[in-house]
Structure formats: structure tokens, C-alpha cells
Amino acid sequence: MKIRPLLWLNGKVELFGRKLENNILSNKLLKCRVVYGPAYSRRLGMVLGINNVRPGTCSYNCIYCPSGKTTLSSVCTDNCITPYTLYSSVKNKLNEIAKAGREIEYILFYGSGDCCLDSCLSKEILLLREFGYKIAVFTNSALLWNKTIQENLMFADYVSVKIDTVNENTWLQINRPHQRLKYDHILNGIKQFAGNYKGILTTETTFIRGINDNADEVIDLGKYLKTFSRSKSYFMTPIYPPLESYAVSPEDGIMNMLSETVKNKIPDAVMLCCPEKVEFLPSDDFENELLGLLALHPVSEQAVMQFAEANNEKDTLLEMLSNPLIKHVEFNGKKFLTMNENV
DSSP states (O other): OOOOHHHHHHHHHHHHHHHHHHHHHTOHHHHHHTEEEEEEETTTEEEEEEOOSOTTEESOOOTTOTTOOOSEEOOSOBOSSOHHHHHHHHHHHHHHHHHTTOOOSEEEEOOSSOGGGBTTHHHHHHHHGGGTOEEEEEEOSTTTTSHHHHHHHTTOSEEEEEOSOSOHHHHHHHHOOOTTOOHHHHHHHHHHHHHHOOSEEEEEEEOOTTTTOSHHHHHHHHHHHTTSOOSEEEEEOOOSOOSSTTOOOOOHHHHHHHHHHHHHHSTTEEEEOSOOSOOOOOSSOHHHHHHHHHTTSOEEHHHHHHHHHHTTOHHHHHHHHTSTTEEEEEETTEEEEEEOTTO
16 A cells, blocks of 8 residues: 555654654753743743853843853844744743743743844744743843844733943943944834834843942933833842942942932832842753853852752752852852853
């Protein structure tokens, strides 16, 4: 009996798809360094994170960035990971989270560089919607002057845009942008996007001691924020060891003044100046998931040690800490683990 050509071809395609997916799922670096979590977000609750940009690639080189130095400054979109590879990795991770008895509220695109550099972002968002979760994107806003980037973000349920200042000199000092970027274009792009976006739009601002921690900065920013519709404007300070040692939180007296000014000048403003509640909740592979989170930002040494002791992973952790790939740092009187960029 002859096999009909179409059935034979469908069988071959299905077999190839299974082999490809198994190969993707066996790659721990994809599962743990591109897809990370569950992690706690002060704005969204428990999330599954997507770090969809190549390490060291960003349009900014912010002085307070916890992910380390930007080694490839870029404003050109590129494929960071194929949509199918991401889909399969997220599927596997969600299954692990369910087996661990945990729940998430969002799938969040937030990585070591601006996620908008991924030219497949809109396709990835649409694919991941099949899992039934809302999709959030945190962007540094640097590419929002680009109409294509604006269209990509339209597919998300929640978008957070970074605006640390509306003054160009302060922008250059804090965010250290790619030389081709023009700040007036970025600010206009944010307003254009806000005028068309139908989801939840928020802004975020990080106060840095001696740079944007004054009333004039807040007043100017407030005037700009009133020119477009947004849900909330969040204000924060560095909570992880920053790229530059001087990029620290304003002094207590200054913070009190800033809080009052923000409250009086900016409607729907929220001050987020407290540490994360939960920092490390791996679901399956302790070692690779810790390395994946460290690739994004430093992690509290105490939080990792507490989890390791409670889940019989202390020996694994001690072995990892003997590796020069991980180093210890202190920030604001707290101890953190971070990746050693010199190894």
C-alpha cells in the first residue's frame, strides 16, 4: 500500500519539529539565560522574564545599569533569538513553573539591553499570547522615534518607557546614548506612541545623586508627562550595584524633598525606593538559573543562600562560589553576587 505523498510529508515535518524542539529544550543556556524566573516585579507581581538581546548590546550605556558595560552600542534592530526558539523555551519554562506549584501574572520582556533591538519582537509577543498570559515590555525608549518600533510595541498589554530626565545634558550624563540618537526625537516619539497605544502605559525615572535629584528636574519632567496620557509614573533609585560606583541614591534629606515635589507636581506618581521582596525563585535547574539571573543583574547573596539551604542546594552553591566566574560585591551595606566581567 502506497503512502500518500501529503501524509508522508506531514509526518516528516512533524518529526523534524519534535527533534528541533527537543534540541532547543535541551539547551540550558537558552532556557535559563534568555528565559528567566519566576521573578518578582514591584510593578507587575510575579513574572516570567525574557532577556531577548545579546549580552552587552544596547542603545544606552547607563551609569546605573546593573547588567554591566555596553560593549556593543547599537541602534539597529536585529534578530536576537528566533521566535520559534523563544516560544519553545517559554513553553518548557512554564511547564516547570506549573510543576513547582507557582503562578505568574505576566510574561515580561526585560533584559540586559533594550528589548526593542529585537526585530522579531512583535512576532514573539503574538506567539507567546497563546499561553494565555498578558505581555509586558520594559524599554529604555531610545528607539521610540522609529515608527516600526512603535508598531511592535502596540501588540503588548503593558509598556513601561524610561524617562530619567527631559534635559538633554542630563540625558547625556546619565544614559550615555549611542551617538546617532537625538533626545528631542525620542521625547516626541514617546508622545506619539502614547497617543496611539491602547494598553497600559507607564513611565519610570531613576534618581541619581548629584545629577537629576533636584526640584528643577522634577518640575520639568512633570510638565512633559502632562502632555500625554499614562497610567502611572514610577520613580526609583538604584537597588543593585551600578555600572559606575558614583551612580547611587540621593541622600535621605534630598529624597524626602524629591518625594514631596513628585507628589505635588506629577499626578499618578508612585515612589519605588524599596528593595525587591523576592529575588531568587528558580523552578528547576538551580545552577543555570542562577547564572541566567546574574547575567541580568546582581542578586542578593542572602536570598540565594537562604534558597540553597532550604532546597538542598548548598553544596552546589558553594561549588559555584569557588568559580572565578562569580564574584562578591557590596552595595548600600548589602552583599551581592554578580558576574565577573574579567573572566
